[in-house]
Amino acid sequence: MNMMIPAVAAAQQERPRFTPEQIHRYERETTPIDDFAASGLILDLGGGGEGVIGQMKRSQVVAIDLSRKELEEAPGGPLLKIVMDATELRFLNSVFQTVTCFYTLMFVPLEKQLKVLEEARRVLAPGGRMLIWDVEVPPPPSPEKKVGIFYFTFQFPGQLPGGPAGREVRTGYGTLYGEAPRGAAHYQALARQAGFQLASSKTQGRSFFLELQRT
Template identity: 40%
Template sequence: MEVEIRPNITGRILDIGGGGEGIMGRVYGNQVTAIDISQAELDEAPEGFEKILMDAADMSLPEASFDNVTAFYSMMFISKSKHEAVISEATRVLKPGGRLYIWDAAFDEADPYIVHLTIRLPEETIETTYGVFETEAAQSATYLIGLCQQQGLDLLVEQTFGDQFYLCFEKPV
Protein backbone atom coordinates (compact mmCIF):
# COMPACT_ATOMS: atom_id res chain seq x y z
CA MET A 1 0.00 0.00 0.00
CA GLU A 2 1.30 3.44 -0.88
CA VAL A 3 0.65 6.56 1.21
CA GLU A 4 1.73 10.05 0.21
CA ILE A 5 2.10 12.80 2.81
CA ARG A 6 2.17 16.34 1.48
CA PRO A 7 3.08 19.24 3.77
CA ASN A 8 -0.33 20.96 3.81
CA ILE A 9 -1.04 21.20 7.56
CA THR A 10 -0.37 24.59 9.15
CA GLY A 11 0.05 25.41 12.83
CA ARG A 12 1.10 23.32 15.81
CA ILE A 13 0.69 19.55 15.46
CA LEU A 14 0.34 16.97 18.23
CA ASP A 15 1.29 13.60 16.73
CA ILE A 16 -0.17 10.63 18.64
CA GLY A 17 2.15 7.63 18.48
CA GLY A 18 4.77 9.79 16.79
CA GLY A 19 7.78 7.67 17.67
CA GLY A 20 9.28 5.00 15.39
CA GLU A 21 9.50 6.35 11.86
CA GLY A 22 8.29 9.75 13.09
CA ILE A 23 6.46 10.44 9.83
CA MET A 24 4.80 13.71 10.86
CA GLY A 25 8.01 14.94 12.49
CA ARG A 26 9.94 14.22 9.29
CA VAL A 27 7.48 16.24 7.21
CA TYR A 28 6.61 19.09 9.57
CA GLY A 29 9.74 19.39 11.76
CA ASN A 30 9.45 21.81 14.66
CA GLN A 31 5.67 22.21 14.16
CA VAL A 32 5.35 18.75 15.73
CA THR A 33 5.14 17.56 19.30
CA ALA A 34 5.16 13.77 19.10
CA ILE A 35 3.86 11.70 21.98
CA ASP A 36 4.34 7.98 22.37
CA ILE A 37 3.84 5.56 25.24
CA SER A 38 7.14 3.85 24.32
CA GLN A 39 10.48 5.50 25.07
CA ALA A 40 12.15 3.06 22.66
CA GLU A 41 9.88 4.29 19.82
CA LEU A 42 10.67 7.92 20.67
CA ASP A 43 14.40 7.13 20.73
CA GLU A 44 14.10 5.51 17.29
CA ALA A 45 12.44 8.59 15.76
CA PRO A 46 14.64 11.09 13.92
CA GLU A 47 15.62 14.46 15.42
CA GLY A 48 14.06 17.79 14.50
CA PHE A 49 10.85 17.82 16.54
CA GLU A 50 9.76 17.63 20.17
CA LYS A 51 9.23 14.12 21.58
CA ILE A 52 7.41 13.40 24.85
CA LEU A 53 6.79 10.10 26.64
CA MET A 54 3.03 10.21 27.27
CA ASP A 55 -0.11 8.09 27.21
CA ALA A 56 -2.50 9.48 24.57
CA ALA A 57 -5.44 8.36 26.73
CA ASP A 58 -4.31 10.60 29.61
CA MET A 59 -2.43 13.63 28.26
CA SER A 60 -0.83 16.17 30.57
CA LEU A 61 -1.24 18.93 27.98
CA PRO A 62 -3.30 22.12 28.25
CA GLU A 63 -6.79 22.28 26.78
CA ALA A 64 -7.04 23.82 23.29
CA SER A 65 -3.25 23.95 22.88
CA PHE A 66 -2.84 22.47 19.36
CA ASP A 67 -4.08 23.53 15.94
CA ASN A 68 -3.96 19.92 14.73
CA VAL A 69 -3.74 16.37 16.04
CA THR A 70 -2.45 13.54 13.84
CA ALA A 71 -2.52 9.77 14.28
CA PHE A 72 -0.54 8.03 11.55
CA TYR A 73 -1.14 4.28 11.84
CA SER A 74 -1.17 4.56 15.62
CA MET A 75 -4.78 3.76 16.59
CA MET A 76 -4.14 0.14 15.55
CA PHE A 77 -1.43 -0.09 18.24
CA ILE A 78 -3.54 1.47 21.00
CA SER A 79 -5.68 -0.93 23.01
CA LYS A 80 -9.28 -0.72 21.82
CA SER A 81 -10.34 -0.14 25.43
CA LYS A 82 -8.45 3.18 25.28
CA HIS A 83 -9.73 4.43 21.90
CA GLU A 84 -12.59 6.48 23.33
CA ALA A 85 -10.26 8.15 25.86
CA VAL A 86 -7.66 8.88 23.16
CA ILE A 87 -10.23 10.56 20.91
CA SER A 88 -11.61 12.48 23.91
CA GLU A 89 -8.13 13.72 24.83
CA ALA A 90 -7.32 14.60 21.21
CA THR A 91 -10.52 16.66 21.07
CA ARG A 92 -9.70 18.34 24.39
CA VAL A 93 -6.25 19.54 23.29
CA LEU A 94 -7.51 20.72 19.88
CA LYS A 95 -8.26 24.41 19.50
CA PRO A 96 -11.74 25.31 18.23
CA GLY A 97 -11.54 25.05 14.44
CA GLY A 98 -8.62 22.62 14.81
CA ARG A 99 -8.36 19.40 12.85
CA LEU A 100 -7.82 15.74 13.70
CA TYR A 101 -6.18 13.65 10.94
CA ILE A 102 -6.19 9.84 11.10
CA TRP A 103 -4.45 7.44 8.71
CA ASP A 104 -5.00 3.79 9.62
CA ALA A 105 -6.16 0.33 8.63
CA ALA A 106 -9.47 -1.51 8.85
CA PHE A 107 -9.38 -5.13 10.00
CA ASP A 108 -11.76 -7.60 11.64
CA GLU A 109 -9.10 -9.45 13.59
CA ALA A 110 -5.43 -9.14 14.38
CA ASP A 111 -4.25 -12.70 14.24
CA PRO A 112 -1.89 -11.03 13.31
CA TYR A 113 -2.82 -8.09 11.08
CA ILE A 114 0.11 -6.82 8.97
CA VAL A 115 0.29 -3.94 6.50
CA HIS A 116 3.28 -3.14 4.28
CA LEU A 117 3.53 0.58 3.47
CA THR A 118 5.47 2.70 1.04
CA ILE A 119 5.30 6.21 2.52
CA ARG A 120 6.16 8.97 0.07
CA LEU A 121 7.32 12.15 1.79
CA PRO A 122 8.55 15.36 0.14
CA GLU A 123 12.22 14.51 0.75
CA GLU A 124 12.27 10.71 1.03
CA THR A 125 10.39 7.44 0.66
CA ILE A 126 10.07 5.07 3.61
CA GLU A 127 9.29 1.36 3.32
CA THR A 128 7.90 -0.11 6.53
CA THR A 129 5.66 -2.81 7.92
CA TYR A 130 3.21 -2.32 10.77
CA GLY A 131 1.59 -5.23 12.53
CA VAL A 132 -0.58 -6.00 15.52
CA PHE A 133 -1.52 -9.19 17.28
CA GLU A 134 -4.30 -8.61 19.78
CA THR A 135 -7.65 -10.35 20.03
CA GLU A 136 -9.73 -7.20 20.53
CA ALA A 137 -7.85 -5.03 18.03
CA ALA A 138 -10.53 -4.91 15.29
CA GLN A 139 -11.24 -1.42 13.92
CA SER A 140 -12.67 0.36 10.90
CA ALA A 141 -13.14 3.86 9.53
CA THR A 142 -16.83 3.67 10.53
CA TYR A 143 -15.87 2.76 14.10
CA LEU A 144 -13.42 5.69 14.43
CA ILE A 145 -15.85 8.10 12.75
CA GLY A 146 -18.42 7.14 15.39
CA LEU A 147 -15.97 7.77 18.25
CA CYS A 148 -14.98 11.15 16.81
CA GLN A 149 -18.56 12.24 16.20
CA GLN A 150 -19.46 11.28 19.79
CA GLN A 151 -16.85 13.87 20.85
CA GLY A 152 -18.54 16.51 18.67
CA LEU A 153 -16.02 16.47 15.81
CA ASP A 154 -17.31 17.09 12.29
CA LEU A 155 -16.16 14.71 9.54
CA LEU A 156 -14.62 16.66 6.65
CA VAL A 157 -12.90 13.91 4.63
CA GLU A 158 -13.25 10.13 4.46
CA GLN A 159 -11.11 8.24 1.94
CA THR A 160 -10.64 4.49 1.74
CA PHE A 161 -8.05 2.56 -0.23
CA GLY A 162 -8.73 -1.16 0.12
CA ASP A 163 -8.40 -1.84 3.85
CA GLN A 164 -6.62 1.48 4.51
CA PHE A 165 -8.31 4.79 5.28
CA TYR A 166 -7.73 8.50 5.84
CA LEU A 167 -10.07 10.66 7.94
CA CYS A 168 -10.08 14.37 8.68
CA PHE A 169 -12.30 15.97 11.32
CA GLU A 170 -12.77 19.53 12.55
CA LYS A 171 -13.57 20.71 16.06
CA PRO A 172 -16.44 23.22 15.87
CA VAL A 173 -15.64 26.84 16.71
Protein backbone atom coordinates (compact mmCIF):
# COMPACT_ATOMS: atom_id res chain seq x y z
CA MET A 1 0.00 0.00 0.00
CA ASN A 2 1.29 3.43 -0.88
CA MET A 3 0.81 6.41 1.31
CA MET A 4 1.13 9.90 -0.02
CA ILE A 5 1.64 13.10 1.83
CA PRO A 6 2.14 16.64 0.52
CA ALA A 7 5.67 17.68 -0.39
CA VAL A 8 5.92 19.88 2.65
CA ALA A 9 4.89 17.02 4.91
CA ALA A 10 7.20 14.63 3.01
CA ALA A 11 10.16 16.95 3.55
CA GLN A 12 9.27 17.08 7.17
CA GLN A 13 9.15 13.30 7.24
CA GLU A 14 12.74 13.11 6.01
CA ARG A 15 13.73 15.38 8.86
CA PRO A 16 10.74 14.66 11.09
CA ARG A 17 9.08 17.65 12.59
CA PHE A 18 5.82 15.95 13.38
CA THR A 19 5.67 13.50 16.22
CA PRO A 20 3.23 10.56 16.05
CA GLU A 21 1.04 12.50 18.49
CA GLN A 22 0.69 15.27 15.89
CA ILE A 23 -0.62 12.91 13.19
CA HIS A 24 -4.24 11.81 13.10
CA ARG A 25 -5.07 8.67 11.12
CA TYR A 26 -8.63 8.28 9.87
CA GLU A 27 -10.24 4.88 9.50
CA ARG A 28 -9.95 3.29 6.07
CA GLU A 29 -12.97 3.86 3.85
CA THR A 30 -14.10 1.85 0.86
CA THR A 31 -14.98 4.32 -1.87
CA PRO A 32 -16.53 3.22 -5.17
CA ILE A 33 -15.34 5.36 -8.09
CA ASP A 34 -17.87 5.53 -10.91
CA ASP A 35 -16.73 5.47 -14.49
CA PHE A 36 -17.51 8.68 -16.37
CA ALA A 37 -18.19 9.52 -19.99
CA ALA A 38 -15.55 11.66 -21.70
CA SER A 39 -14.83 12.30 -25.33
CA GLY A 40 -11.38 13.30 -26.54
CA LEU A 41 -8.42 13.93 -24.24
CA ILE A 42 -8.73 14.21 -20.48
CA LEU A 43 -6.32 16.50 -18.63
CA ASP A 44 -5.61 14.98 -15.20
CA LEU A 45 -4.21 17.47 -12.68
CA GLY A 46 -1.90 15.90 -10.10
CA GLY A 47 -1.99 12.63 -11.99
CA GLY A 48 1.08 11.09 -10.34
CA GLY A 49 0.96 8.76 -7.37
CA GLU A 50 -1.62 6.07 -7.90
CA GLY A 51 -2.55 7.74 -11.19
CA VAL A 52 -6.12 6.56 -10.75
CA ILE A 53 -7.58 8.51 -13.67
CA GLY A 54 -4.72 7.31 -15.88
CA GLN A 55 -5.52 3.74 -14.85
CA MET A 56 -9.22 4.25 -15.59
CA LYS A 57 -9.09 6.14 -18.87
CA ARG A 58 -5.63 5.18 -20.12
CA SER A 59 -4.72 6.58 -23.56
CA GLN A 60 -7.30 9.36 -23.26
CA VAL A 61 -5.32 10.86 -20.36
CA VAL A 62 -2.69 13.59 -20.30
CA ALA A 63 -1.43 13.44 -16.72
CA ILE A 64 0.39 16.43 -15.28
CA ASP A 65 2.03 16.65 -11.87
CA LEU A 66 4.39 19.00 -10.09
CA SER A 67 6.46 16.01 -9.04
CA ARG A 68 8.53 14.09 -11.60
CA LYS A 69 8.93 11.29 -9.04
CA GLU A 70 5.18 10.90 -8.55
CA LEU A 71 4.67 10.72 -12.32
CA GLU A 72 7.47 8.18 -12.74
CA GLU A 73 5.99 6.03 -10.01
CA ALA A 74 2.43 6.18 -11.38
CA PRO A 75 1.35 3.09 -13.33
CA GLY A 76 1.42 3.15 -17.11
CA GLY A 77 -1.73 3.90 -19.00
CA PRO A 78 -1.82 7.63 -19.75
CA LEU A 79 -0.98 8.82 -23.22
CA LEU A 80 1.42 11.38 -21.75
CA LYS A 81 2.87 12.23 -18.35
CA ILE A 82 4.20 15.78 -18.11
CA VAL A 83 5.85 17.63 -15.23
CA MET A 84 3.76 20.79 -14.96
CA ASP A 85 2.27 23.06 -12.33
CA ALA A 86 -1.54 23.07 -12.26
CA THR A 87 -1.42 26.74 -11.28
CA GLU A 88 0.39 27.56 -14.53
CA LEU A 89 -0.76 25.21 -17.27
CA ARG A 90 1.25 25.33 -20.51
CA PHE A 91 -1.71 24.48 -22.75
CA LEU A 92 -3.53 26.88 -25.04
CA ASN A 93 -7.05 28.03 -24.21
CA SER A 94 -10.08 25.79 -24.74
CA VAL A 95 -8.26 22.61 -25.78
CA PHE A 96 -9.74 19.95 -23.45
CA GLN A 97 -13.29 18.67 -23.03
CA THR A 98 -12.59 17.21 -19.58
CA VAL A 99 -10.26 18.13 -16.72
CA THR A 100 -10.00 15.80 -13.72
CA CYS A 101 -8.58 16.42 -10.29
CA PHE A 102 -8.45 13.23 -8.21
CA TYR A 103 -7.50 13.96 -4.57
CA THR A 104 -5.10 16.70 -5.73
CA LEU A 105 -6.69 19.87 -4.34
CA MET A 106 -6.07 18.57 -0.80
CA PHE A 107 -2.34 18.87 -1.67
CA VAL A 108 -2.59 22.41 -3.04
CA PRO A 109 -2.08 25.26 -0.58
CA LEU A 110 -5.29 27.20 0.09
CA GLU A 111 -4.01 30.41 -1.54
CA LYS A 112 -3.26 28.59 -4.84
CA GLN A 113 -6.51 26.65 -5.21
CA LEU A 114 -8.47 29.37 -7.04
CA LYS A 115 -5.64 29.60 -9.60
CA VAL A 116 -5.89 25.84 -10.23
CA LEU A 117 -9.62 26.18 -10.94
CA GLU A 118 -9.10 29.26 -13.13
CA GLU A 119 -6.43 27.47 -15.14
CA ALA A 120 -8.65 24.41 -15.52
CA ARG A 121 -11.45 26.63 -16.82
CA ARG A 122 -9.09 28.39 -19.23
CA VAL A 123 -7.97 25.17 -20.94
CA LEU A 124 -11.50 23.73 -21.10
CA ALA A 125 -13.55 24.20 -24.24
CA PRO A 126 -16.95 25.86 -23.75
CA GLY A 127 -19.34 23.31 -22.29
CA GLY A 128 -16.39 21.23 -21.01
CA ARG A 129 -16.41 19.70 -17.53
CA MET A 130 -14.11 19.64 -14.56
CA LEU A 131 -14.50 16.61 -12.28
CA ILE A 132 -13.18 16.80 -8.73
CA TRP A 133 -12.85 13.97 -6.20
CA ASP A 134 -11.47 15.03 -2.84
CA VAL A 135 -11.65 14.82 0.92
CA GLU A 136 -13.77 16.85 3.28
CA VAL A 137 -10.90 17.91 5.53
CA PRO A 138 -12.41 18.53 8.97
CA PRO A 139 -10.90 20.67 11.72
CA PRO A 140 -8.19 18.77 13.61
CA PRO A 141 -9.66 16.50 16.29
CA SER A 142 -7.47 18.25 18.87
CA PRO A 143 -5.20 21.29 18.74
CA GLU A 144 -1.99 19.24 18.78
CA LYS A 145 -2.87 17.36 15.56
CA LYS A 146 -1.16 18.93 12.51
CA VAL A 147 -1.48 16.24 9.81
CA GLY A 148 -4.48 14.10 8.90
CA ILE A 149 -4.04 10.89 6.93
CA PHE A 150 -7.06 9.49 5.09
CA TYR A 151 -6.96 5.83 4.00
CA PHE A 152 -9.00 4.62 1.05
CA THR A 153 -9.81 1.48 -0.83
CA PHE A 154 -11.04 2.73 -4.19
CA GLN A 155 -13.24 0.29 -6.04
CA PHE A 156 -13.76 0.52 -9.76
CA PRO A 157 -16.61 -0.58 -11.95
CA GLY A 158 -16.06 -4.11 -13.26
CA GLN A 159 -16.46 -3.28 -16.90
CA LEU A 160 -13.50 -0.89 -17.25
CA PRO A 161 -11.27 -1.86 -20.15
CA GLY A 162 -7.83 -2.64 -18.73
CA GLY A 163 -8.88 -1.35 -15.32
CA PRO A 164 -6.63 -1.64 -12.25
CA ALA A 165 -5.63 -5.15 -11.21
CA GLY A 166 -8.18 -6.50 -8.77
CA ARG A 167 -10.25 -3.41 -9.52
CA GLU A 168 -9.20 -1.92 -6.19
CA VAL A 169 -6.55 0.61 -5.22
CA ARG A 170 -5.53 0.83 -1.57
CA THR A 171 -3.85 4.07 -0.61
CA GLY A 172 -3.57 6.81 1.96
CA TYR A 173 -3.43 10.55 1.34
CA GLY A 174 -2.12 12.88 4.03
CA THR A 175 -2.68 16.58 4.37
CA LEU A 176 -1.74 19.38 6.70
CA TYR A 177 -4.84 20.60 8.52
CA GLY A 178 -3.87 24.18 7.76
CA GLU A 179 -5.73 27.21 8.86
CA ALA A 180 -9.25 26.30 7.70
CA PRO A 181 -11.34 23.18 7.16
CA ARG A 182 -11.95 22.63 3.45
CA GLY A 183 -14.42 20.50 1.58
CA ALA A 184 -17.20 20.47 -1.01
CA ALA A 185 -18.73 23.82 0.02
CA HIS A 186 -15.33 25.53 -0.06
CA TYR A 187 -14.53 24.18 -3.56
CA GLN A 188 -18.02 24.99 -4.87
CA ALA A 189 -17.52 28.62 -3.84
CA LEU A 190 -14.09 28.73 -5.52
CA ALA A 191 -15.52 27.07 -8.64
CA ARG A 192 -18.24 29.75 -8.93
CA GLN A 193 -15.55 32.42 -8.57
CA ALA A 194 -13.53 30.75 -11.34
CA GLY A 195 -16.53 30.73 -13.70
CA PHE A 196 -17.94 27.22 -13.30
CA GLN A 197 -21.49 26.08 -12.69
CA LEU A 198 -22.17 23.10 -10.45
CA ALA A 199 -23.72 20.31 -12.56
CA SER A 200 -23.83 17.60 -9.87
CA SER A 201 -22.31 16.60 -6.57
CA LYS A 202 -22.09 13.51 -4.42
CA THR A 203 -20.83 12.72 -0.93
CA GLN A 204 -19.30 9.34 -0.08
CA GLY A 205 -18.09 9.01 3.50
CA ARG A 206 -15.31 11.55 3.96
CA SER A 207 -15.02 12.09 0.21
CA PHE A 208 -16.99 14.18 -2.22
CA PHE A 209 -17.34 14.40 -5.98
CA LEU A 210 -18.11 17.60 -7.90
CA GLU A 211 -19.00 17.87 -11.56
CA LEU A 212 -18.43 21.44 -12.77
CA GLN A 213 -19.56 22.85 -16.09
CA ARG A 214 -17.52 25.52 -17.81
CA THR A 215 -19.81 28.46 -18.50
